[in-house]
Amino acid sequence: MSESEWLTRARTSMKPPMPWFNLAEMKDDDLRAMYHYVRSLGAKGKPAPKYVPPGQQVSTPFIVFVPQNLPPQPRAAAK
Secondary structure (H helix, E strand, O other), X not given: OOHHHHHHHHOOOOOOOOOHHHHOOOOHHHHHHHHHHHHHOOOXXXXXXXXXXXXXXXXXXXXXXXXXXXXXXXXXXXX
């Protein structure tokens, strides 16, 4: 992808997890800096897993960001 293609892509809506709405607000100089940084990392690695819509089965490792084992909450007084 060329630098100009990156600038266009960064301002185009994308599916999660890419925060395209944040990229769309960035200045061209900042997007160019990101482009050059990523290019400096070298050859690409394995592709990221495909997007899975909410409620569907995920086949890759994942982290659940929901508190577990919370202490019991006191009951509200009856009216």
